Amino acid sequence: MCTSERSTDYAVMTPALRINSERLNTTLQASCTKWGALSELSTGMCRLTLSQEDKEVRDWLVAECKSLGCDVKIDQMGNIFAIRPGKAKDKKPIAMGSHLDTQPAGGRYDGILGVQAALEVLRTLHENKLETHCPIALIDWTNEEGARFPGAMMASGVWSTKSSTPLEACWGIQDKEGIFMKQALQDIGYLGSVPCDYRENGLECHFELHIEQGPILEREGKSVAVVTSVQGMKWFAIRVKGREGHSGTTPMTGRSDALVTASRLITAVRDTALKTELGVATVGVINNDTSSQAMIPGGIDFIIDIRCSTDEMVDQLASTIFAAFDDIVKQESNGTQYEVKRTWGLPESKFHANCIDSVRAAVSKEVAEDQIMDMKSRAGHDSAWTSRTCPTSMIFVPSKEGISHSPNEYTSPEHCALGAQVLINAVLEYDRSVKEGKY
Amino acid sequence: MCTSERSTDYAVMTPALRINSERLNTTLQASCTKWGALSELSTGMCRLTLSQEDKEVRDWLVAECKSLGCDVKIDQMGNIFAIRPGKAKDKKPIAMGSHLDTQPAGGRYDGILGVQAALEVLRTLHENKLETHCPIALIDWTNEEGARFPGAMMASGVWSTKSSTPLEACWGIQDKEGIFMKQALQDIGYLGSVPCDYRENGLECHFELHIEQGPILEREGKSVAVVTSVQGMKWFAIRVKGREGHSGTTPMTGRSDALVTASRLITAVRDTALKTELGVATVGVINNDTSSQAMIPGGIDFIIDIRCSTDEMVDQLASTIFAAFDDIVKQESNGTQYEVKRTWGLPESKFHANCIDSVRAAVSKEVAEDQIMDMKSRAGHDSAWTSRTCPTSMIFVPSKEGISHSPNEYTSPEHCALGAQVLINAVLEYDRSVKEGKY
Numbered sequence: 001m002c003t004s005e006r007s008t009d010y011a012v013m014t015p016a017l018r019i020n021s022e023r024l025n026t027t028l029q030a031s032c033t034k035w036g037a038l039s040e041l042s043t044g045m046c047r048l049t050l051s052q053e054d055k056e057v058r059d060w061l062v063a064e065c066k067s068l069g070c071d072v073k074i075d076q077m078g079n080i081f082a083i084r085p086g087k088a089k090d091k092k093p094i095a096m097g098s099h100l101d102t103q104p105a106g107g108r109y110d111g112i113l114g115v116q117a118a119l120e121v122l123r124t125l126h127e128n129k130l131e132t133h134c135p136i137a138l139i140d141w142t143n144e145e146g147a148r149f150p151g152a153m154m155a156s157g158v159w160s161t162k163s164s165t166p167l168e169a170c171w172g173i174q175d176k177e178g179i180f181m182k183q184a185l186q187d188i189g190y191l192g193s194v195p196c197d198y199r200e201n202g203l204e205c206h207f208e209l210h211i212e213q214g215p216i217l218e219r220e221g222k223s224v225a226v227v228t229s230v231q232g233m234k235w236f237a238i239r240v241k242g243r244e245g246h247s248g249t250t251p252m253t254g255r256s257d258a259l260v261t262a263s264r265l266i267t268a269v270r271d272t273a274l275k276t277e278l279g280v281a282t283v284g285v286i287n288n289d290t291s292s293q294a295m296i297p298g299g300i301d302f303i304i305d306i307r308c309s310t311d312e313m314v315d316q317l318a319s320t321i322f323a324a325f326d327d328i329v330k331q332e333s334n335g336t337q338y339e340v341k342r343t344w345g346l347p348e349s350k351f352h353a354n355c356i357d358s359v360r361a362a363v364s365k366e367v368a369e370d371q372i373m374d375m376k377s378r379a380g381h382d383s384a385w386t387s388r389t390c391p392t393s394m395i396f397v398p399s400k401e402g403i404s405h406s407p408n409e410y411t412s413p414e415h416c417a418l419g420a421q422v423l424i425n426a427v428l429e430y431d432r433s434v435k436e437g438k439y
Numbered sequence: 440m441c442t443s444e445r446s447t448d449y450a451v452m453t454p455a456l457r458i459n460s461e462r463l464n465t466t467l468q469a470s471c472t473k474w475g476a477l478s479e480l481s482t483g484m485c486r487l488t489l490s491q492e493d494k495e496v497r498d499w500l501v502a503e504c505k506s507l508g509c510d511v512k513i514d515q516m517g518n519i520f521a522i523r524p525g526k527a528k529d530k531k532p533i534a535m536g537s538h539l540d541t542q543p544a545g546g547r548y549d550g551i552l553g554v555q556a557a558l559e560v561l562r563t564l565h566e567n568k569l570e571t572h573c574p575i576a577l578i579d580w581t582n583e584e585g586a587r588f589p590g591a592m593m594a595s596g597v598w599s600t601k602s603s604t605p606l607e608a609c610w611g612i613q614d615k616e617g618i619f620m621k622q623a624l625q626d627i628g629y630l631g632s633v634p635c636d637y638r639e640n641g642l643e644c645h646f647e648l649h650i651e652q653g654p655i656l657e658r659e660g661k662s663v664a665v666v667t668s669v670q671g672m673k674w675f676a677i678r679v680k681g682r683e684g685h686s687g688t689t690p691m692t693g694r695s696d697a698l699v700t701a702s703r704l705i706t707a708v709r710d711t712a713l714k715t716e717l718g719v720a721t722v723g724v725i726n727n728d729t730s731s732q733a734m735i736p737g738g739i740d741f742i743i744d745i746r747c748s749t750d751e752m753v754d755q756l757a758s759t760i761f762a763a764f765d766d767i768v769k770q771e772s773n774g775t776q777y778e779v780k781r782t783w784g785l786p787e788s789k790f791h792a793n794c795i796d797s798v799r800a801a802v803s804k805e806v807a808e809d810q811i812m813d814m815k816s817r818a819g820h821d822s823a824w825t826s827r828t829c830p831t832s833m834i835f836v837p838s839k840e841g842i843s844h845s846p847n848e849y850t851s852p853e854h855c856a857l858g859a860q861v862l863i864n865a866v867l868e869y870d871r872s873v874k875e876g877k878y
Contacts, residue, residue, distance in 0.1 A: 103731050147731050214688030233687065235732055246843045247721035247744045248672065248818040249653030252713050259722055260709045263702035270699045274691050282686035283698055284734045288725050292542050292586055293674055293742040294818075295723045295844050303732040305686045379687040379733075404685040405734050 017128055019424055021417035024120040028416065031057055031116070032108040043108050044407025049101035049143040050078065050181070055188035057100050058140065064119060065138060068126040074192030075201060076167060077155035078142040078185045081194070084122055086135040091434065092204040094132075094427050096121060097139030097156075097382055103147050107409025109211045109399070109416070115140050117209045117420035124424060133435035134204050136427060141382040142190070149173045149181045151344055156382035158196045160389050164345070167196055198389040204434065205355055206386035207426050208394045209419045211411050213379045215402025223415065224363045224422060225375035227394035228356055230384040231279070232311040232348035234318060236304045237341040240265065242334075244290060244298035259288065259297040261329065261336035268324040269304055278317040279308030280378070301341070307378060311348045349384040354439045355393030355430065362425030363395070366418060379404075391439075395422050456567055458863055460856035463559040467855065470496055470555070471547040482547050483846025488540035488582040489517065489620070494627035496539050497579065503558060504577060507565040513631025514640060515606060516594035517581040517624045520633070523561055525574040530873065531643040533571075533866050535560060536578030536595075536821055542586050546848025548650045548838070548855070554579050556648045556859035563863060572874035573643050575866060580821040581629075588612045588620045590783055595821035597635045599828050603784070606635055637828040643873065644794055645825035646865050647833045648858045650850050652818045654841025662854065663802045663861060664814035666833035667795055669823040670718070671750040671787035673757060675743045676780040679704065681773075683729065683737035698727065698736040700768065700775035707763040708743055717756040718747030719817070740780070746817060750787045788823040793878045794832030794869065801864030802834070805857060818843075830878075834861050 035057040036047030047053045058080060062072050065082035073081040083093050098114025118138040125136065141159075146152030154170055157163030171182035185191035194201050217225055242258030266283045273281035282305045289299035304321065308314045325338055363372050375396055377384075386392045397419040400410040433439045474496040475486030486492045497519060501511050504521035512520040522532050537553020557577040564575065580598075585591030589612065596602030597609055610621035624630035633640050656664055681697030705722045712720035721744045728738035743760065747753045764777055802811050814835055816823075825831045836858040839849040872878045 103734070105729070145731070146733075150732075152733065212688065213685045215693075231687070244845050245841070246652045246818060247723055248670070248719065248746045248816075249651070249841060249843065250719070252709070252719055254654075255709075257709065257721070259725065260706060263705040266702040267699060267706065270691070270696065280687065280689070280691055282696070282733075282735055284686055284732045284736060285730060286698065286725060286727050290544070291724060292584075292844060293589075293723045293744050294585075294591065294721075295542070296721055297723060297725075305732050307687045377687075379685055402684070402688060404688065405731060406683045406737075 017124060017130065017424060017428070019120050019124045019417065019420045021413065023123065024116060024420050025413040025416055027119070028108065028112065028116040031060065032112065036102065038105060038407060042407045045102040045106045045108055046104050047100065047102045048104065048148040049145065050148065050184040050188050050190070054101055058190060061100070061115070061119065061140060065122065068122045070122065073194045073201065074190055075159070075194040076192060076196040077158050077170065078190035078192065079155050079159060079196060080140040081201065082138040084125060084136045086132045088133050091134040092202045093135040093137035094430055095137040095139050095203045095206045096208070096423060096427060097141055097206055097386065098208050098210060099141045099144035099382065101143060101145050103145055103405045105407055106405050107407060109409055109411045110213060110404050111144055113211060113411065113416055113419065114209045117416070117423050120420050121424045121427060132431045134431050137203065144382055148175045153346060153380050153382050153385055155196065156385040159198055160385040161197055161199070162385065162388045203386065203390045205391040205430060206383060207355065207359070207423060208381060208383040209423045210381060210394055210396055211399045211404065212396040213399050213404035216375065217373070217396065217398040218400065218402065220373060222373045223367050223371040223398065223418060225373050225396035226356060226359045226363060227377050227396055228351050228374050230349040230377040230381055231307050231309050232314045232346065233305065233307040233380055234314050234343060234345040236318065236343050238265070238302050238304060238338055239341050240300040240336060240338045242296070242298050242336040245296040247294045247296055250296055255296055256335035257296050258300045258336055261332055262286070262300040262302060264328045265325050265338060266302060268328060269321055272321045272324050273317065276317060276320055278313045279306065281306045281317060281321060309348070309376065346380045346384050349387045351387055351393040352391030354433070355391045358426045358429040358433070359393050359395055359422065361429050362422045365425055366421055395419055395426065456563060456569065456863060456867065458559050458563045458856065458859045460852065462562065463555060463859050464852040464855055466558070467547065467551065467555040470499065471551065475541065477544060477846060481846045484541040484545045484547055485543050486539065486541045487543065487587040488584065489587065489623040489627050489629070493540055497629060500539070500554070500558065500579060504561065507561045509561065512633045512640065513629055514598070514633040515631060515635040516597050516609065517629035517631065518594050518598060518635060519579040520640065521577040523564060523575045525571045527572050530573040531641045532574040532576035533869055534576040534578050534642045534645045535647070535862060535866060536580055536645055536825065537647050537649060538580045538583035538821060540582060540584050542584055542844045544846055545844050546846060548848055548850045549652060549843050550583055552650060552850065552855055552858065553648045556862050559859050560863045560866060571870045573870050576642065583821055587614045592785060592819050592821050592824055594635065595824040598637055599824040600636055600638070601824065601827045642825065642829045644830040644869055645822060646794065646798070646862060647820060647822040648862045649820060649833055649835055650838045650843065650848070651835040652838050652843035655814065656812070656835065656837040657839065657841065659812060661812045662806050662810040662837065662857060664812050664835035665795060665798045665802060666816050666835055667790050667813050669788040669816040669820055670746050670748050671753045671785065672744065672746040672819055673753050673782060673784040675757065675782050677704070677741050677743060677777055678780045679739040679775060679777045681735070681737050681775040684735040686733045686735055689735055694735055695774035696735050697739045697775055700771055701725070701739040701741060703767045704764050704777060705741065707767060708760055711760045711763050712756065715756060715759055717752045718745065720745045720756060720760060748815065785819045785823050788826045790826055790832040791830030793872070794830045797865045797868040797872070798832050798834055798861065800868050801861045804864055805860055834858055834865065
């Protein structure tokens with residue numbers, strides 16, 4: 001039998017297997033307009049994890065994947081694994097994962113592009129009737145943003161079993177309305193029974209297409225980045241305690257003003273990061289116990305987000321910041337105190353050579369060498385967790401002006417399509433290598 | 440006719456007219472337990488203006504006053520005027536005013552003591568069947584705290600017609616849930632038809648018993664203060680604008696972080712007040728546009744509360760603070776900007792000699808001279824507004840440890856009773872002077 005007659009042999013077809021740019025971009029935009037648009041006039045998104053909008057887009061995604069012949073598994077953290085069978089019965093899936101949830105005022109690309117591109121890959125494989133060696137999986141990871149239930153990359157962290165927050169603890173996290181995560185999973189019908197554990201529901205490898213969320217590709221005039229690692233990051237929840245008092249009757253000298261002390265600490269976070277050049281440190285969230293303009297604040301909470309190339313640098317920057325905090329509290333000597341209430345973290349993650357090589361080969365087929373660069377991810381991603389249990393790499397496409405986590409987030413349709421094409425190339429490259437016994 | 444036979448002639452009775460300490464304190468405590476208690480275990484209060492709790496305590500107050508023979512008028516801002524008629528038909532009422540609303544986590548004395556003491560005065564006059572020369576009024580001023588609808592001393596400000604926020608503008612102010620003040624007045628049945636204007640619903644004079652809300656009386660070992668003025672105060676709503684960005688992917692040097700700039704400005708508010716010694720300046724409220732720990736904040740709002748002995752000093756302190764702000768924004772030179780979104784103010788208020796003399800005479804009948812001091816109020820009060828349209832003065836009793844706007848606010852039953860006794864003495868003193876043609 002001539003191989004050219006076998007539509008199931010991708011070896012011959014691969015060079016010609018093209019994703020459908022228009023279908024990808026139309027589907028992405030339409031799904032965002034329908035499920036979670038901030039307003040009719042902007043491309044801003046508010047699709048908080050496990051919300052009604054998230055449920056509806058998940059339901060649609062599951063139906064789409066089933067119509068493409070996928071088996072769909074939902075695990076205990078609501079992660080969706082849509083698996084297109086391969087020929088080999090002893091292989092785990094080659095996964096294409098990302099997330100469909102967004103920040104409260106996010107954009108249409110962060111996470112969403114990765115899942116939509118994975119769907120486009122499945123559609124392309126399906127319409128070309130390509131039989132891969134390994135199964136190919138689309139994954140929608142739950143609560144990547146950590147915007148509703150605190151703790152980013154939460155469900156991939158549970159799945160990797162390497163996170164400091166295990167399943168039961170995640171189920172017990174509450175949103176601002178006091179709803180437990182387990183209840184929220186149940187409420188939208190995504191509390192699955194498949195173990196959220198890579199040892200029981202494993203992957204051959206994990207690829208993730210994502211927007212860069214930074215300005216480097218655009219600034220350097222490049223089209224694609226081969227992502228080789230994710231920097232280490234830690235978050236610290238800080239509480240500053242002072243003493244409430246009436247703003248008119250309490251003399252300036254007798255005050256124990258939690259907000260003034262917190263303000264000095266927040267300034268020190270920025271100043272220390274700038275001075276040490278170890279990485280970035282940000283306070284994104286601040287909350288005040290009192291809501292009266294006529295009160296001296298008695299309690300302030302804020303969260304510090306620290307990211308550096310290595311875990312060691314993260315710890316070094318954190319300890320330099322806390323040393324500055326201690327100095328400030330000593331200087332103030334007015335009874336205000338700070339405490340570290342809680343910490344989370346994502347360790348530095350180095351991606352796997354096999355996956356990096358597959359992405360490099362995949363992108364070389366699409367653009368000239370001067371359009372490609374290697375990059376270390378400065379944002380956290382589910383791939384950072386998967387990389388701890390299976391070979392992983394990522395593909396970045398440019399973010400306009402480096403803007404992300406904002407309604408102004410934008411990646412051109414051409415770059416979205418390029419990313420999806422690189423993704424399918426990488427998946428098929430990896431699959432071929434497995435088939436050939438190289439990986 | 441012998442005057443001693445006329446129970447209606449207070450001139451004879453005055454020295455013997457004693458308020459009922461137990462009734463006052465029991466009524467005050469019971470009303471707080473019933474309407475607005477924060478919890479069963481504390482004496483904390485949350486009786487936001489025009490809330491259900493406020494409606495219920497108002498309904499009770501109105502019924503009590505009617506049972507004492509008072510006419511009750513409700514004005515367009517929901518102010519309650521309960522007026523006990525006097526003999527003279529050409530006289531306006533001698534008023535005893537304060538407020539029943541509290542901070543979101545306030546105490547049982549700020550405002551509440553003044554209204555409850557006024558009720559106790561009415562009860563005492565009633566049970567003694569005393570006919571005064573002038574009508575005697577109890578007033579509950581709406582939204583003194585400004586905690587639900589921003590703008591403290593709001594309704595007395597409208598009544599005085601001297602506030603920069605007129606009736607229609609106040610009606611148009613919204614609470615956090617977006618409810619308009621006019622709607623809230625309507626909802627609890629206190630949108631009255633009496634003009635909220637001293638020219639159409641005037642007073643002979645205004646007395647207010649209040650807790651000091653500061654530490655001075657206690658520190659000096661005094662029991663009562665004769666209040667001679669209220670310091671000037673201004674509030675400035677500030678908005679700091681920066682540029683949102685991802686906390687991981689945006690380098691430290693390219694940032695326009697609104698929270699870091701706001702933190703430096705807030706520190707400068709405190710530092711400037713300390714350095715200039717012109718008065719007190721406080722930031723009690725801060726709000727952040729974003730609620731994601733992985734975002735560089737793009738917009739921060741906060742409110743500065745400035746209070747000084749004179750209006751001139753308020754303006755001087757404000758302009759020194761804003762000069763410091765300008766320096767900081769220039770230093771940062773990262774695109775962050777601040778703007779003053781809105782201002783409110785309460786001008787410096789000097790109380791009237793006739794009212795001050797009445798209070799001085801009243802208090803001298805109750806305690807030794809070494810228990811009395813003159814004081815300038817450092818907190819704002821409805822009396823500051825009334826003083827601009829009619830003779831006004833205030834009586835302060837001690838606050839334990841100077842604490843106020845807190846569940847820990849406390850004034851002893853003995854001091855509450857002493858304050859109420861001084862209040863009735865002052866009212867009768869003033870009434871006698873009017874009758875005698877002295878005022």
